[in-house]
Amino acid sequence: MSPKKIRHRKYNRRENLVGWLLNLPYLAYTLFLFLIPLIWAFWLSAQDWNLMSSSPKFVGLDNYRKLFLSKNVHQAFVNSFRYLIPVVLLCLVFGLLIAFVVNALPKRARGVASVAMFIPYLTSGVATSVLVKYMFAYNSILNQFLRNVFGLKISWFTDKTAAFCIIVGIVVWKCSGYYALFFLSALSGIPEDVIEAAQIDGANRRQINFRIRIPMMLSSISSVIALAAGLALGIYTEPFLLTSGGPSGATTTWTLEIYYSAFTKFDSGYATAMAIVYAVEIFIILKILDVVMRRLTEKFGC
Secondary structure (H helix, E strand, O other): OOHHHHHHHHHHHHHHHHHHHHHHHHHHHHHHHHHHHHHHHHHHHOEEOOOOOOOOEEOOOHHHHHHHHOHHHHHHHHHHHHHHHHHHHHHHHHHHHHHHHHHOOOHHHHHHHHHHHHHHHHOOHHHHHHHHHHHOOOOOHHHHHHHHHHOOOOOOOOOHHHHHHHHHHHHHHHHHHHHHHHHHHHHHOOOHHHHHHHHHOOOOHHHHHHHHHHHHOHHHHHHHHHHHHHHHHOOOHHHHHHOOOOOOOOOOOHHHHHHHHHHOOOOHHHHHHHHHHHHHHHHHHHHHHHHHHHHHHHHHOO
C-alpha cells in the first residue's frame, strides 16, 4: 500500500473517531433516557408488580389481555377520538381566525396582540381548571344567575355533554392563540407582490384568503394539526381536576387511566402495558395525519 493511501486511511479513521466523540453525548442521552427505559417498560408490562414487593411475578401477555377486555380502556380509546376531532378542528379554526385578524391590524398593534393571544398558553392548567371549577360550581355567580333569571339548573360536571364541552373549551382556549402564532408567521412570509397581483386581477378578500393565503400556509397547518392532535391525545390535567374522568367515564383519557392504574391501584405492569398500547395508538394516528396532510400539501400547496 502506498504511503499516500496509508495517510488517507489514517485521516479517515481520525475523522470518524472525532465524529463518534462529538455524537457521544447524544448517544449516551438516547441510551440512558430512551432505550433503557423502553426495554424496562416492555419487561415491566409482562410483570404483576406493585413497585414495592421484592419479587415481581411474570405474567407474560396477561396484562395485555386484561387491557383489551377492560371497559375503562375501551372508554378511554373512544374518548381519545372524541377529544381529537373537536380539539384539532377548533384549534385550527380559531387559530386561523385569530391569525387573520391580527394580520389585518396595523403593524404597531400586531406585537401587543401577539403577546395577548399567547398569554392563555402560559397560564397554568391547574390554575385554569380550579378557576373553571369554581365558576361552574352549584353556588357560583353564574349558576345563581342562570337559576334566578332563566330558571336553568345545569349540573355542569355531572352532565356528560356539559363536562366534556367544558374540558374541550379549556384546551381550545388555552392553545388557539399559541397555534395562531404559527399561522401569523406563515402569513407574514407570503410575498406582498403575490397578493397585489391577485388584487389587480380582481380577486376579492375571500378568494385571496382561500385560494392564495391558506394554500401557501399548508405546511404550517400540517404542523399545527400534528401538535393539536398530540395535545388532544395527551389531555390529563383538566379531567383529573374537574371530573376525575366522570361522569360514567365520559371525560376519561388514556393518561388518566394509566395514572389510576399505576398510582391508585398500584398495578404497574398493567399501567405500563396500557402506556405501550397508548403510544402505539398515538404513533398510528400521527402517521395517518402526516400522510394525509402531505398529500394535501402536494396537491393544493403553493
